[in-house]
Amino acid sequence: MGKGRYEITPDPLAVDPIVAQLADPAMGAVVTFVGVVRCETGGREVRYLEYEAYPEMAEQVLKQIADEVRGRWPEIRDVAIVHRVGRLEIGETAVVIALSAAHRGQLFDALHTAIDRVKEIAPIWKKEVWTDGEAWRSEQ
C-alpha cells in the first residue's frame, strides 16, 4: 500500500501498466482519469500540443497532490500520476491518474480533486499549436 508513482516522461502513456502497478490483494476498485489531446480548443483547430515540465519539481508536486488526496480520503490505498511531455498529437494521452481503494466509496471525488490539483499547481506547461498560431495555455 502506498508504493505510488509520480513521473514526468517523454514516452507514450498506457493505462493498464499503471493500474497493474497499484495492484495489491486487498484492492477492489481503481478509478482512472485519462487526459487526451483534442482537435479543437476555444474554437481553434489544434495541430498538436507541446508539453514542457520542470521535472524535478513536478514529480515532487505530483507526490504532494497524492499526499493531499490520501490525507483527505484515508480509504485511498494508492495513487499514481504520470504526465507526458514533448510533442503530442491529437488523440495522444497527456496524463494518467489512477487511484485505488478497497471499495469504490470516495474514489470519484478524490479523482476529481486530483486532476484539478494537477492542473492548478504542477509545474507543467502546454503550448497549443493551431493552424493559425500558437500560445502557452493555462486554466488559471
Add this chain to the structure above:
Amino acid sequence: MGKGRYEITPDPLAVDPIVAQLADPAMGAVVTFVGVVRCETGGREVRYLEYEAYPEMAEQVLKQIADEVRGRWPEIRDVAIVHRVGRLEIGETAVVIALSAAHRGQLFDALHTAIDRVKEIAPIWKKEVWTDGEAWRSEQ
C-alpha cells in the same frame, strides 16, 4: 460519438483497448472504473469469485445504463461497460466502465452513477468462494 460498447465476456479485461475504442478527435478526457477481485470480503478470506450473467439481457441493461447516464449528463460523448463472467482469481478485473467527454466536467459523478447502476440492475451474479464456504452475494 456514441459508438458505445456493452459486453459480457469470459475473456480477461484490459483498460487501454476500451479507452481506445471511445477515441474521437474531439474527446479530451476519459474516466474509467475498474472493479477488481479482492482477497477479503466481510472478514472472510476469498479464494476466488464465480460470475454468472444473463448475457442477452445484461448487455441490453448495460446499454440502458449508458443511455441513462448520457441523458442525465449530455456532455458525455461515449460510454463503454464491459463485464467479465466465469471464475476470476484475486487481482483479476471483473468490470471496466469508461466514459468520455470533451472536458472533464461531470465525468466523475457520471462514473459514480454508472457503476452504482451496474451493481443495482444488471443481471449479473457473483458467488464468493471463501476458504470455509461459498455464497451468492449482492449489495442489494
Add this chain to the structure above:
Amino acid sequence: MRITVKCFASSREIVGQHELVIDVRVGATVADLRDVLFETYPRLIDLRLRFAVNAVYAAQEVELHAGDEVACIPPVGGG
C-alpha cells in the same frame, strides 16, 4: 401454452438446471408462473426473485404469451 424459464445463480442451483419448459394456461401472468415455480421448488420462495420477460424486467401482473422466455432474477451482484 409453453414458457421457457431461465434460471441463474442461486435459482439455477435450486432448480438444478439452467432452463425449464413449463406449461401454463392461456392468459397466465408472471405471478401465475411464479406460483407454479414456487410450488415445484419451494426454496425459490426465500430468494427475493425478480422476473424478466424476454430479457426485460417485468411486473407480476404482466401477461405471458406462448414462446415467451421468462428469467428468474435473484438479487444481482455485478461489479
Add this chain to the structure above:
Amino acid sequence: MRITVKCFASSREIVGQHELVIDVRVGATVADLRDVLFETYPRLIDLRLRFAVNAVYAAQEVELHAGDEVACIPPVGGG
C-alpha cells in the same frame, strides 16, 4: 553570490535560454532576483510569474543562498 535561474515555457522563450546564472548581493530575496530579471527581460513582467526555490514554490520575501536554483513558473497548464 551566484544563483541559477531556470526558465520554462513562455519565460524560457522570452529569456531565450533555459538556464541563467545571475549574481545577487548576499541576503537578496526572491523579490530582488525578480527585479533583476524584470529589468533585463521586461517582457517577463506581463507573465504573472510565480517562483520556486530549489523546486519548491517560494514567496517573494524568501531569502536566497549561494547556489540556490530559482525557477520562473508561468501559469501552469498540465493535464
